Amino acid sequence: MLGVGTQPATPQEAVWTRPTLNFMGVPGLLDMPTAHQMPDADLSLTLGGFQNTRRGTLHFQITPRLSGVFRYVELRDFSVQDPYYDRSFDLRYQLAEEGYYTPAVTVGLQDFGGTGIYSGEYVVATKTFGRLRATGGIGWGRFGSYNGFTNPLGILADGFKTRPEGETGIEQTGRVDTDQWFRGDAAFFGGLQYAVNDRFVLSAEYSSDAYEEEAARMGFEHNAPVNLGLSYRVRDNFDVSAAYLYGSTVAVNLSYTFNPKTPNSYPGGLDRAPRPVAVRAPGSAADLGWTRQADAETILRGDMESFLATDGMTLERFGADARTARVAVRTGTQTYPAQAVGRIARIMTQIMPASVERFEITLVTGTGLPVTTVTVNRSDLEDLEHAPDGAWKSFARARIEDAAATPVAGVVPETAFPKVDWSFGPYLTAAYFDPESPVRLSFGVQLNASYEPLPGLVFEGNLRQQLSENISGLPSSNSTLPHVRTDGALYAEAADLTVNTLTATKYFRPGENLFGRISAGYFEPMYGGVSGELLWKPVDSRLGLGLEVNYAQQREYAQGFGFRDYDIVTGHASAYLEGSNDFLYQVDAGRYLAGDWGATFGVDREFDNGISIGAFATFTDVSFDDFGEGSFDKGIRFNIPLSAITGQRSDISVSRTIRPVQRDGGARLEIGSRLYEQVRDYQQPELQGEWGRFWR
Template sequence: MPIPRGGLRAALKTTVARRLSACLCVLAISAQPAVPQEDPWARPVLGFMGVPGILDMPTAHPMQDADFSLSLGVFEKTRRGTLHFQITPRLSGVFRYVNIEGYGTQDQYYDRSFDVRYLIAEEGRHTPAITVGLQDFGGTGVYASEYVVASKTFGRLRATGGIGWGRLGSYNGFTNPLGILSDRFETRPDGEDGIGQTGKLDARHWFRGDAGFFGGLQYAVNDRLLLSAEYSSDAYESEERRIDFDRKSSFNFGATYRIQDNIDLSAAWLYGSTFAVGLTYTFNPKTPNDYPGGLDQAPRAVQVRAPGSAADLGWTQQAGATQILRGDMQSFLAADGMVLESFAVDARTASTSVRTGTQVYPAQAVGRTARIMTQLMPASVERFEITLVTPGGMPVSTVTVNRSDLEELEHAPDGSWQSFARARIEDSGPGAATGVPEGAFPRYDWSFGPYLSAAYFDPENPLRLAFGLQLAGSFEPVQGLVLEGSVQQSLAENISGLPGSNSILPHVRSDANLYAGAADFTVANLTATKYFRPGEDLFGRVTAGYFEPMFGGLSGEILWKPSDSRLGLGLEVNYAKQREYEQGLGFLDYDVVTGHASAYYDAPGDFHYQVDVGRYLAEDWGATIGIDREFDNGIRIGAFATFTDVSFDDFGEGSFDKGVRFHIPLSALTGSRTDLSITRTIRPIQRDGGARLEMNTRLYEQVRAYQQPELQNEWGRFWR
């Protein structure tokens, strides 16, 4: 029996702070036990703004490289939820979501903002760490400010002093010292107290107007307990005016207790009038769990040949030898979660094509396949050619290893590096596979389980959800042709309660409420895709059908991606037609030709860059820039922004499309083999400008995982 929508809508109308608090508690309970670090300053504490800070004021030291922190601070009608990511050892980014009761014209006011911080100088023996920061530089301006801050450590004592502008220069301010450079720094343009339009990067405000000093002291009583005292330069003018906040003092006092290395609990007395509490959870994608070797089953050992056995070619005269070896390979690979695509063998070389299946890491799949081949192949076979094939049936790369190298290096101290240096990784080319096992096609797969979708940051309800049951399946009649689809039965949702769209652009995304409320049983997607290799270093696909809940049509894509190159170039062209709100098989009147030219670059140091230039669903032209940091365990955290010929005013709230995204394979959290993952894109708000089709058949992510740069990054797993 479906749950009534009205009941769920009422149940879900809680504050964003309570949701974030619940998430933090779950994370804290599920976190792996950690011994607190002996150095109390190894990882700075986060203040009530969710950045490294004393209490309400920032400090200069950064978090550890790649730290991803979630924090919640609560005081005086204010709840601040913050995501902080240490993008590089010096650069960090922040997304903050705030709920203030009675601020503005609403009983519950929600505000979103972004910060960026950069470490100018590390702390030295005689010099402090120095950081410059922009606070709330892309939001409504509730917390808009800029600062330069310095911190110096003296054993268990850390001192901080800084100068701030905007909010951080609003109490006991003085004439801007940057005025010696230009008179324009002395005046800061009037703001809107955070009630204006979000998303505009107005650099005219930065480092302008009066400045103010702030600072404080932190004392580490031991490796768990930290005491803090600060002088704040934030006058809290808008809060005093709008929510009757009583700012009696500029001095704040508090304490932080480190429950575990990654969990902090803070309490403070702020501005002489209010008590504050905060909770912080920090997660580092480099070391997400205590399972460095994983919980997977042990790989097969390399079987070393007897001396002189390589000269024996008698097996080549045995009838049906190839068929027997092919059957054995198929069984052994299946036992390790992989699928044999094709197999061929002669006196000296064995060639096998493999789909990695449940093996999460392709390099690990190559290593396990090679060891299986040492156990099964006749002693005369010296060269193993292992071709990696995408789930759609496209051969990508061929890894060639010598059997004698495997026998020599299995237990060598530097076996991983030497095995990579001796291996050869090449493009597999467009040739058709030979030696496909009998009965390999047709293939099918299916799954059944719950689904969850979300809409974020509606001013009336910051988190709207839809959940239900989903049946998904795929059918592959021949290699490279994949039919797949899914149907969903909604059990409950409150996305249909979103306000109706006021967009002056074609409603390609802003009618989410109409799609959510039109029907309980829907066809989420239904497509036929043909994958092919048009030439060396080239990959192609053609997809037809219902791509996603809102659009269907015809899509074609070509990707150029050499096996040993970090650069890839792609071209996609689509004819898209808008689906009916009920998400059956019908369409609305709106259609559009859309497409993009894309450049991808897999940079050293875990970073990946992508630029897409072309026409979007609302017939606007522009470009999307995406930057992601990717870790060897598959965790990916990034951000994107889209700028098109739609003006900020025509786009509406948010000014332009932007957001943060993350992808977390569950194997990285559990240490067990699984191909399940958590993937989410969090936008401040979804509008019609800069909207692209949602496609799960795009080529680049399928191809790159099987090519040399990615295989090299994870080659340490070759022997696991």
């Protein structure tokens, strides 16, 4: 209920839960954008089409005000290459949110890093009047191509009055032509939307896009600038839209929205219930009789090993005395390390004699690196298990230290080593956005195996039998650089039964806050060699610094044990920073596989359930022309743990990196065992962020 004299922030009806997505896949009317943004973290996929045009758009609400777009379009009868596939990127930023009296205002860059076919800029305002929304905007580029007028920004500088002629097509892909932004003729656009109810929206717009390229090349008829359409919300996250565009064609659009913050219906998960805290009887802590039993520690170690195994965890080391018990544990399929700590501590209350008050729990990575030691007092567990704010109080009372500063004493269980693991199943690899085919795939079966004779010494690899592929049909490389990546078709063509990877790796702790790795073998289908890495990452810091040096040699096309005659020394210095609002920033600077020097800049947004979505771009001393199609290496990447979708505990995840094009410049050696991703989840910033799961 509103207080006396107060007003709502905006006069929006409840029907406007989220904006409709237009035929360009962004919040909009029909073909024109609007100023509202999607809810924070919404990831939307839009598929639409009309006369000789098919569009697919991925829209991600990066922050509440900033969104990014990747668009892929199929055009028929557009060029000699038929169909013609176009790739583009957009950015939108909301300058002002809608208020009670003021509209939302957004500025957008469309196709600022693609072929330039759809390039345009706009400033748009949208205001809600109950069930009615009104939008008005001014645009440049494509948005200024119908009924345009002299650019009003020309009063600032004459250069704004003329838009430089930019090249379009493959040779232009990826270049960021800032000298075109907000230049040339401008035009107005606008429209109205009416929400009949919470599912049905009617739209009408005046478009400032003349569709000049489509009219000239594809015979598209632009008979009128007015578009009419409707949108029906089938479910809260699924819309179907239809429209009559430009007085000549009917269009349809489907959009599906997924929010990584709430990907399933099981926010608490479907995991088995944890063991309760075993509360000690008054005065029992003084009983030290168990310490005189010769096999007491052996019995406790066996019980601990058994209890952990039933919860999917592995005991690495164990030690106990009259007052302190120390364990080192691999958390296995436990998705959240903080939750694993809580479960380990409760198991210890059930097993340890009453005199043991202090529990020291060391978290160990799946590769045998001890990372962090969490110390909790047993009496705190007894006091806080059912306290309303027990999670926060338990974190405040716990102590989190670097495991290298508090080495784990005790005995390694006889059954701990050697560790042997294997699996057999299908694999699928993909190459995206070839000019002649949007997706090229390789499918087959693979055998994975690993052997760990000692803590931190890991031998692993996988064999692949290719069953079907269409990657070998890629055009021959025209790169002027060493062919460090663009001969992928030759590898696919020669592949049959292949040694995909085969490595020996030693992980170690050279000192407090330091982590080390030395690897040798066949790292990936194209390269083998030797790699060394050192990471500095304090347990309580959001900053990490790394250094990696590699000697890499190109493998034979058949991916057996032989090598080709191309070899190179590469290496990178890396900086990692965990920012606010779940953002991770990464910079890697050094030498790449083609001998070029430069840096890769990446940013990822990571959610509490493990889902991450990010983007990266690499700039080196290779010129845009020498790099070729795409101009520079860039792409988007995501990781989706299966547990985030199903609510069931699992260590399986789907990870993909999607590049508009893969060239030789900015190419880095693929190593699946880099240290930062292994270490960070077990340190204080991550543990603190997920400590609410300590009692689950």
